Amino acid sequence: MKSIIRQLRRERKLSQEELAAAVGTTRQTITSIEVGKYTASLPLAYKIAHYFGLTIEEVFDFSDWEEN
């Protein structure tokens, strides 16, 4: 699943490690989510979106899922 996490991180000059620590996960998981290789669970997706002050739908791209 695609997301704009990398873009949001760069806008805020945030490293993957800092974001990972803030949402309670590891840097590797953040990397996997950013490249679309891993789909975050609902709680993690909510934590990430909430951290950036956005909704889940604004951070994650559900268009592929909706098409399927």
Place this chain on the structure above:
Amino acid sequence: MEKKLERMRATLRRRLAFFAVGSGCIVLLAVLAATRSLSPLVGDTHYTDFFAGFQTGMLLGLEAVAIFFVVRYLLALRDDARLTALLLEEQDERTQYVEQMAGRYSWRWMTILLLAAAVVAGYFSIGAFVALICAALAEALLTGILRFHFDRQTGGTD
């Protein structure tokens, strides 16, 4: 987060107690194996030597692993940054997913491989055949028990 760290500290202390007891047992068994106090009931001296060497090496390897984790946990208990990193590593959902998927497929293949090995071994040794069949049955039984446990835990059973 502080509550999670406190729970993690309690978990690490329990693990350290387990490793302390385990390490003692391992060292004792290693000494018994090295002094040939625990010798196989069958086999010639070559086999006895090989078995003693295998036991000693395996036990020392286990001890090394135990020491590694003891040091890691002691350092984590003294440093909140390390404790937090360990907590995140253990609770990371992607890691748990990977382990879950690996376990899901590995038990099936292990059962098949054990049964195939039992069939091949059966041509050469009845003892090896029985041992491999028992291992396959034990694995299947353990998997069944764990599946039942987690199924009930997540409310899957009426």
